[in-house]
Amino acid sequence: MKTLVMSLIAVVSFQFSFAQENTTTTVTKSYTVAEQEVIQLSKDKWQWMADKNVDRLTPLFDDKSVFVHMGGSWGKNQEINVIKSGGIHYKRADIHEVSVNIIGNTAILLNRITLLAVVGGNEVTNPFIVTEVYIKGNDGWKLGSLSFTKLMTPGQ
Numbered sequence: 001m002k003t004l005v006m007s008l009i010a011v012v013s014f015q016f017s018f019a020q021e022n023t024t025t026t027v028t029k030s031y032t033v034a035e036q037e038v039i040q041l042s043k044d045k046w047q048w049m050a051d052k053n054v055d056r057l058t059p060l061f062d063d064k065s066v067f068v069h070m071g072g073s074w075g076k077n078q079e080i081n082v083i084k085s086g087g088i089h090y091k092r093a094d095i096h097e098v099s100v101n102i103i104g105n106t107a108i109l110l111n112r113i114t115l116l117a118v119v120g121g122n123e124v125t126n127p128f129i130v131t132e133v134y135i136k137g138n139d140g141w142k143l144g145s146l147s148f149t150k151l152m153t154p155g156q
Contacts, residue, residue: 035100038107038134041141042098045132049090054080061143062135068147070126071119079146089118107134107141112151127151 031039041060048056058080067079069088082088097112109132116125133145 029099031100032102034102034107034136038100038102038109038141039098041134042109042111042132043095045143046090046093046095049083050092052083052086052089054084057083060141065143066145068145070148070150086118087120090115091118091123092116105136106144107136108132109134115148127153 045057045060047053048060058076061076061079063076065076065079067074067076074082083090092115093111094114094116095111096114098109100107100109102108111130111132112128113130114125114127116123118124127150129149129151131145131147131149132143134141135144136142
């Protein structure tokens, strides 16, 4: 009986330590120079949006760019005007995860964020997956599309 109890304790201890080991393992992705460039540009964009810095955003947004929000979609001029007027004030984007894939001259970046914003005078916090599409031309990366998808899962 004593041997059986000791064996069970050993098995449970082994499984517990193994489970703990797996939860602390982290996989780090190494990004190419181009991927790092797009990730940094996206981070800069969030800061420029928070600062309402339309002088930096205007050349970043392609003239044909599109923006998809929870309340509608529009082009570059309206997005710039919304930011400038404070119709939407992107106060802070807390980035939890980021991934980027480059296909030819196109980069598709996904951010899982918690966005603190002021919309129509009301401060709101929402969890989103934001899809950003960048196109590389002779003058560098331009934002072609930015789409917000609200997450409905608790804890996201």
